[in-house]
Amino acid sequence: FALTPTCGNSHRKARYPYLYSDPTPPTPPTPPPTAQQQTPVSIYRILKELETHLDKYITRGTKASITGALKCLEDIKKEEADLQLLSFGKKTEYYAQGVRACKRAGLDDDVLSGKKSQSLPVNYREDHTDKNDDFGKMRNKYVQPGIRQAPKAPNTNVGADGSGDDGSGGDDVATRPEPSLLLQSSFTDSIPLGGIKPILQSLHRRLLIPLSTPPQLMRELGMSPCKGVLFYGPSGCGKTRLATYLASTLSPGREITVVNGPEIMKKFVGESEELVRQIFTDPPPPEDGFPDDTRHVIVFDEFDAIARVRGGQDGKQGDAGVARDSVVNQLLSMIDGVDTRNTFVLACTNRRELIDRALLRPGRFEIQIEIKLPEEDARREIFEIHTKSMKHFGRIESSDFSGLLAKLAKDSDGMSGAEIEGICRSAASRALERVVLEHGDNEALLLKLVKVKESDFLEGVVEMKESTDASKM
Ligand SMILES: Nc1ncnc2c1ncn2[C@@H]1O[C@H](COP(=O)(O)OP(=O)(O)OP(=O)(O)O)[C@@H](O)[C@H]1O
Numbered sequence: 001f002a003l004t005p006t007c008g009n010s011h012r013k014a015r016y017p018y019l020y021s022d023p024t025p026p027t028p029p030t031p032p033p034t035a036q037q038q039t040p041v042s043i044y045r046i047l048k049e050l051e052t053h054l055d056k057y058i059t060r061g062t063k064a065s066i067t068g069a070l071k072c073l074e075d076i077k078k079e080e081a082d083l084q085l086l087s088f089g090k091k092t093e094y095y096a097q098g099v100r101a102c103k104r105a106g107l108d109d110d111v112l113s114g115k116k117s118q119s120l121p122v123n124y125r126e127d128h129t130d131k132n133d134d135f136g137k138m139r140n141k142y143v144q145p146g147i148r149q150a151p152k153a154p155n156t157n158v159g160a161d162g163s164g165d166d167g168s169g170g171d172d173v174a175t176r177p178e179p180s181l182l183l184q185s186s187f188t189d190s191i192p193l194g195g196i197k198p199i200l201q202s203l204h205r206r207l208l209i210p211l212s213t214p215p216q217l218m219r220e221l222g223m224s225p226c227k228g229v230l231f232y233g234p235s236g237c238g239k240t241r242l243a244t245y246l247a248s249t250l251s252p253g254r255e256i257t258v259v260n261g262p263e264i265m266k267k268f269v270g271e272s273e274e275l276v277r278q279i280f281t282d283p284p285p286p287e288d289g290f291p292d293d294t295r296h297v298i299v300f301d302e303f304d305a306i307a308r309v310r311g312g313q314d315g316k317q318g319d320a321g322v323a324r325d326s327v328v329n330q331l332l333s334m335i336d337g338v339d340t341r342n343t344f345v346l347a348c349t350n351r352r353e354l355i356d357r358a359l360l361r362p363g364r365f366e367i368q369i370e371i372k373l374p375e376e377d378a379r380r381e382i383f384e385i386h387t388k389s390m391k392h393f394g395r396i397e398s399s400d401f402s403g404l405l406a407k408l409a410k411d412s413d414g415m416s417g418a419e420i421e422g423i424c425r426s427a428a429s430r431a432l433e434r435v436v437l438e439h440g441d442n443e444a445l446l447l448k449l450v451k452v453k454e455s456d457f458l459e460g461v462v463e464m465k466e467s468t469d470a471s472k473m
Contacts (some may be wrong), residue, residue, distance in 0.1 A: 021065020140191055191245045193238045194417065199369055203229070203246065206367050207217050211250070211340060226366035227338045230303070232352040233371040236418030238347040240301050242371070247297035250344055253290030254283060258295045260458035261305030265327070272323070273330040276306070280334040280343065293342045303347035304354040307331060327355050335364050380409035382417050387426040390452055395431070397451040404454050411461045415468070423464050427456035 137191050191200065210218065210225040218224065229246075231239040247256040259279055264272050283296035300306065310325040335345060346363060349355060359365055375381060383405050398404050412420055431452040438446045 001342070011362070021085040061197075121177065124308060133259060146233075157377060167287065175269065190384050191242065193242055193245075194381030194383075195373070195374045196238065196242065199371065204366075208249075212346075215341075224341045224363070227286040227335055227340055227363065227371065228347060228354065230355075230360070230365040231346070231348045231369050231371055232350070233372055234296045234416060235350050236416035237371045238417045239371050243299045243301075243346040243348050246347055247344075248300050251295050251297040253294035254286045254296050256299060257284065258289075258299045259306075260299060261300060261302035261307075265305050265324070272306075272327045274329045276327060276334060280338070283343075295342050295344060297346065300345070300347040302349045303349040307347070307349075307355045307359050309354060309356045310358075328359070332356075332358055332364070335359070373414065374420075376409050376413070377410050379415065379420060380405050382420045383408050383412075383424065386421045390424075395428075395452055397453050404457065408457055408461060418466050423457065423460035426460040427452050430456040430459065 005307055017333065059121065076260045129379060131267065206224065207229060210223060211225075229243075244256065257279060262274055279298055286292060286294045306327055307337055310328050338345065345365075352360075352368070360368065387396065387405075391401065396401075408423070412423065415423075431450050432446070435446055
């Protein structure tokens with residue numbers, strides 16, 4: 001069967017047909033952006049800068065960060081036409097809210113335009129903590145403990161001009177994979193993680209296809225889509241990375257929420273439960289053009305910290321045990337209430353055995369996928385991924401690159417993806433150091449001379465082995 005997009009926002013619907021089956025009539029298509037408008041690179045940079053300023057503004061309220069942020073706004077205004085190309089359009093909205101909040105705080109136009117300096121009024125932060133005012137929204141967005149913005153998935157597809165495929169000049173920008181869920185290859189090929197193809201194939205069959213199946217057909221087949229997926233296995237093997245990519249695939253119209261387990265549990269009694277409830281009931285707003293019920297995906301990292309086996313009620317573990325149990329109860333009730341058409345939960349842990357069995361039973365985290373340490377073939381793929389950029393830009397000096405990859409894959413037995421990434425980083429830093437020691441930090445010479453040699457990688461492997469052996473002792 002093929003699902004057809006049935007409502008507005010046609011280009012996104014065409015990309016993600018499986019997410020839309022509502023009967024809203026189509027809106028007229030927006031004209032494609034002109035070549036002149038297609039300059040998302042600068043906008044991305046501006047927004048990144050803006051985010052930094054906003055952070056400073058929220059936490060310190062210094063005049064420098066306000067004027068810096070305002071300068072960003074000017075830049076954004078200049079390129080307003082490009083904003084439609086952004087998938088992170090919400091950030092500009094938060095920025096506009098920031099400006100409005102400054103105005104309400106009594107900063108006049110000269111300050112806002114950067115002509116005059118003025119500090120924020122004393123206690124401004126404390127005075128504006130109402131959840132619904134602009135400042136409150138920004139604060140909740142950026143500084144609410146335990147919840148952070150989705151990590152940006154770096155684009156490892158290097159374009160011929162040296163920029164990332166997203167046109168962002170290789171910035172660390174989340175480019176959402178754009179597969180059709182029904183097309184397996186576009187899903188499995190879109191995630192830059194080595195050695196996990198079988199896992200992606202299984203996810204495609206067990207998760208993506210049921211989620212994209214019309215509810216009526218699911219009912220007729222006696223199937224119900226699962227509400228959550230748990231990734232478990234040793235540290236550094238790509239669980240979080242895979243979960244956030246999958247989340248972005250399932251939620252193109254709403255920012256995903258990444259929750260750090262231990263941070264949630266730092267709260268006072270009762271607060272953790274409330275935070276868990278809020279995560280499910282107060283999702284980030286949908287992106288422009290997406291309906292209110294567009295899917296929200298929650299990723300719980302270090303899930304064992306929140307979802308630990310209950311048993312505190314018997315008093316043996318004291319108040320802390322009782323409080324933990326009540327968080328698990330809250331989680332269970334929120335997950336039971338999930339409608340998979342608009343909420344989905346992913347979780348990652350190194351310690352599946354610590355998770356309460358009730359959460360793992362069918363109907364909740366029904367799909368559990370182990371991500372093991374990579375085998376030799378997978379390690380080769382991972383080395384290939386993390387050397388892709390240096391290879392593309394001619395920064396590797398090797399007469400037999402394929403042979404080098406094979407040797408690295410063999411020598412890195414027992415290492416995780418994160419450790420392999422570390423080896424590639426350390427090889428690059430060796431190459432840099434060589435040139436800096438000989439020629440200083442002359443930019444032109446650095447650009448001309450830095451080459452990563454085979455020996456840099458091989459020494460990186462030895463160094464990584466030594467440091468992992470030392471950490472085991
Ligand atoms: N299979 C892989 N292919 C490419 N890179 C990988 C792979 N596995 C891990 N990495 C690299 O290691 C980094 C860390 O991975 P990630 O945080 O997803 O691991 P994790 O399994 O969640 O670890 P932890 O359990 O410690 O949180 C990633 O950013 C990625 O660059």
